[in-house]
Amino acid sequence: xxxxxxxxxxxxxxxxxxxxxxxxxxxxxxxxxxxxxxxxxxxxxxxxxxxxxxxxxxxxxxxxxxxxxxxxxxxxxxxxxxxxxxxxxxxxxxxxxxxxxxxxxxxxxxxxxxxxxxxxxxxxxxxxxxxxxxxxxxxxxxxxxxxxxxxxxxxxxxxxxxxxxxxxxxxxxxxxxxxxxxxxxxxxxxxxxxxxxxxxxxxxxxxxxxxxxxxxxxxxxxxxxxxxxxxxxxxxxxxxxxxxxxxxxxxxxxxxxxxxxxxxxxxxxxxxxxxxxxxxxxxxxxxxxxxxxxxxxxxxxxxxxxxxxxxxxxxxxxxxxxxxxxxxxxxxxxxxxxxxxxxxxxxxxxxxxxxxxxxxxxxxxxxxxxxxxxxxxxxxxxxxxxxxxxxxxxxxxxxxxxxxxxxxxxxxxxxxxxxxxxxxxxxxxxxxxxxxxxxxxxxxxxxxxxxxxxxxxxxxx
Amino acid sequence: xxxxxxxxxxxxxxxxxxxxxxxxxxxxxxxxxxxxxxxxxxxxxxxxxxxxxxxxxxxxxxxxxxxxxxxxxxxxxxxxxxxxxxxxxxxxxxxxxxxxxxxxxxxxxxxxxxxxxxxxxxxxxxxxxxxxxxxxxxxxxxxxxxxxxxxxxxxxxxxxxxxxxxxxxxxxxxxxxxxxxxxxxxxxxxxxxxxxxxxxxxxxxxxxxxxxxxxxxxxxxxxxxxxxxxxxxxxxxxxxxxxxxxxxxxx
Numbered sequence: 001x002x003x004x005x006x007x008x009x010x011x012x013x014x015x016x017x018x019x020x021x022x023x024x025x026x027x028x029x030x031x032x033x034x035x036x037x038x039x040x041x042x043x044x045x046x047x048x049x050x051x052x053x054x055x056x057x058x059x060x061x062x063x064x065x066x067x068x069x070x071x072x073x074x075x076x077x078x079x080x081x082x083x084x085x086x087x088x089x090x091x092x093x094x095x096x097x098x099x100x101x102x103x104x105x106x107x108x109x110x111x112x113x114x115x116x117x118x119x120x121x122x123x124x125x126x127x128x129x130x131x132x133x134x135x136x137x138x139x140x141x142x143x144x145x146x147x148x149x150x151x152x153x154x155x156x157x158x159x160x161x162x163x164x165x166x167x168x169x170x171x172x173x174x175x176x177x178x179x180x181x182x183x184x185x186x187x188x189x190x191x192x193x194x195x196x197x198x199x200x201x202x203x204x205x206x207x208x209x210x211x212x213x214x215x216x217x218x219x220x221x222x223x224x225x226x227x228x229x230x231x232x233x234x235x236x237x238x239x240x241x242x243x244x245x246x247x248x249x250x251x252x253x254x255x256x257x258x259x260x261x262x263x264x265x266x267x268x269x270x271x272x273x274x275x276x277x278x279x280x281x282x283x284x285x286x287x288x289x290x291x292x293x294x295x296x297x298x299x300x301x302x303x304x305x306x307x308x309x310x311x312x313x314x315x316x317x318x319x320x321x322x323x324x325x326x327x328x329x330x331x332x333x334x335x336x337x338x339x340x341x342x343x344x345x346x347x348x349x350x351x352x353x354x355x356x357x358x359x360x361x362x363x364x365x366x367x368x369x370x371x372x373x374x375x376x377x378x379x380x381x382x383x384x385x386x387x388x389x390x391x392x393x394x395x396x397x398x399x400x401x402x403x404x405x406x407x408x409x410x411x412x413x414x415x416x417x418x419x420x421x422x423x424x425x426x427x428x429x430x431x432x433x434x435x436x437x438x439x440x441x442x443x444x445x446x447x448x449x450x451x452x453x454x455x456x457x458x459x460x461x
Numbered sequence: 462x463x464x465x466x467x468x469x470x471x472x473x474x475x476x477x478x479x480x481x482x483x484x485x486x487x488x489x490x491x492x493x494x495x496x497x498x499x500x501x502x503x504x505x506x507x508x509x510x511x512x513x514x515x516x517x518x519x520x521x522x523x524x525x526x527x528x529x530x531x532x533x534x535x536x537x538x539x540x541x542x543x544x545x546x547x548x549x550x551x552x553x554x555x556x557x558x559x560x561x562x563x564x565x566x567x568x569x570x571x572x573x574x575x576x577x578x579x580x581x582x583x584x585x586x587x588x589x590x591x592x593x594x595x596x597x598x599x600x601x602x603x604x605x606x607x608x609x610x611x612x613x614x615x616x617x618x619x620x621x622x623x624x625x626x627x628x629x630x631x632x633x634x635x636x637x638x639x640x641x642x643x644x645x646x647x648x649x650x651x652x653x654x655x656x657x658x659x660x661x662x663x664x665x666x667x668x669x670x671x672x673x674x675x676x677x678x679x680x681x682x683x684x685x686x687x688x689x690x691x692x693x694x695x696x697x698x699x700x701x702x703x704x705x706x707x708x709x710x711x712x
Contacts, residue, residue, distance in 0.1 A: 263518070264518075340555070342551060342553055342555035343555055343557060343558075344516070345513065345516065345551060345555065346551065346555040346556075346557065346618070346621075347557070347567075348513065348516055348544070349511060349513060349544055349548070349549035349551075349622075350544065350545075350548075350567060350568045350571065350621065350622075350625070351540075351541045351542070351543075351544035351545045351568065351571065351572060351625070352541075352567075352571050353541060356571050360557075360567070360571070361557050361559075364557075364558065364559065365557070365558045
């Protein structure tokens with residue numbers, strides 16, 4: 001029903017566009033000069049069609065359910081029901097009206113369900129009537145109003161502005177919403193687990209919270225050595241460090257090669273090929289690390305007499321580094337290419353060779369941008385999940401041996417939140433606390449990276 | 462005395478020929494101006510003299526260019542040494558994004574000219590003094606060179622070019638991005654520099670060519686139409702095209 005109505009309104013919109021433009025053409029044919037192109041008159045009318053429809057639809061969506069509920073429950077007032085019981089009655093009514101009710105049907109509820117259905121159908125038909133009459137009234141009003149010297153361009157532009165603004169607002173509000181959901185759960189978590197234990201504790205063993213009988217009362221002291229985040233913070237930074245040890249040199253050197261040495265033809269093929277690396281799903285990197293690199297390193301280690309875990313930090317970090325190469329190489333290539341040619345000329349004209357020019361002039365000039373690209377790479381390494389989950393193990397060892405398995409913030413969040421969750425449990429909330437700290441770290445890195453990149457841009461554009 | 466002798470120089474950009482059969486002698490310790498309308502090849506010719514055209518992949522140079530009787534287009538020519546001897550100043554001031562000091566010490570560093578920090582300090586000071594910039598910047602040698610005004614930046618680039626004591630300085634429209642006052646300072650400087658260096662300047666300003674140069678070459682459509690003493694070219698040119706260009710009838 002709503003879909004048909006919506007389609008009809010869209011059709012009305014097109015019709016009003018057509019009429020608006022037609023009126024503009026008619027005015028034009030009388031040799032009067034219009035204040036805007038004819039299609040602006042069309043858009044103007046279409047907007048007059050869209051706005052009332054949008055307003056009425058939103059009002060309906062907001063108020064209809066609560067008004068219907070009020071009317072249904074008015075039958076039960078003065079009968080001494082508690083709020084919770086009233087809610088239950090309302091839910092039963094709704095379920096019955098949909099034919100999904102399974103319990104015992106009382107005559108009261110049956111009557112309510114019938115009333116509910118009739119109220120809904122009244123609401124629906126009145127919505128149709130009101131929307132359509134509002135649209136027709138507003139379009140007719142606007143149609144009468146437009147003349148050769150009415151302003152149509154400005155309202156249309158303003159409307160577009162508002163639409164685009166709403167779109168970007170949606171993205172921003174989502175971010176804010178995510179942050180808030182993190183904040184509240186995190187605060188709840190720290191009510192049970194002291195912040196000090198979380199930040200400085202060296203023992204991470206959330207599975208201990210699993211074995212608790214849920215009927216038992218919560219005993220914070222029991223958790224004092226369960227949620228010490230130091231091992232997983234250390235693991236996160238350690239794996240990110242290994243990844244950057246791979247990604248920075250290779251990425252940077254290939255970036256320099258592409259920007260300064262590669263001929264146009266080589267660059268044409270090499271650049272997209274390197275960027276393919278960025279298009280590989282991280283799951284694929286994950287099983288590459290877990291099933292190819294991990295066992296290979298283990299065998300290699302064994303043949304050299306070293307003890308290598310099948311799920312080692314080295315395998316996960318190394319593959320993660322390969323994943324990050326294209327970010328660094330592509331960004332630093334862009335940054336180096338945007339260093340003005342005049343600087344290269346100046347250096348060559350002094351008799352500097354290519355490598356001297358790169359080392360002494362181009363690299364320093366591009367450094368802020370390169371640092372920015374590295375920081376973006378680091379924040380990706382810290383936030384990377386799949387490779388770590390698959391290739392680096394889930395036990396949170398506090399170790400600096402790259403051949404042992406270790407775990408990261410992201411992997412622990414996955415471990416905690418996989419399967420059924422008990423909300424309000426410190427174990428689940430620990431995931432939010434971890435998510436919050438991860439968010440803070442990457443946020444800081446991104447802010448620093450963007451600032452550095454921006455400062456660089458101001459210099460040359 | 463003749464410093465540079467160009468013989469039958471042809472330059473191609475890919476298949477397109479940009480210079481045709483240029484033969485030109487450049488006098489030592491004098492200023493030679495190259496004039497002509499845009500796209501006539503005067504900058505291309507200038508860039509042949511320190512082999513800056515090597516930087517452009519599709520560019521190829523034919524013919525002989527003798528500097529001190531040595532053909533720089535020979536395979537045996539060391540471009541690094543050549544560019545140490547032939548300095549260049551560009552159209553747009555292009556100081557490196559480094560400090561003033563590092564800008565000037567750049568050349569001496571890569572050519573290993575200075576043996577000690579003290580020697581380097583001296584080179585920087587003399588170069589800046591010769592470029593008439595010392596008094597203005599002596600208290601902020603360790604600030605970035607990009608913070609100077611346009612005219613100061615260009616004088617910094619000149620200081621950078623003369624820091625390695627080149628025999629020849631090539632200037633590619635060095636004043637086109639500068640205001641009249643900065644231009645006057647640079648022209649004065651050119652007059653001073655010609656005592657120790659041979660200078661070749663490409664310019665769009667006829668007045669500038671007349672003011673600073675002793676010899677002038679007029680280029681048109683990739684050909685050297687006429688060259689000779691500046692006096693003669695401006696007062697009594699042999700060629701009708703030169704006459705037309707100088708009197709402003711075309712170009």
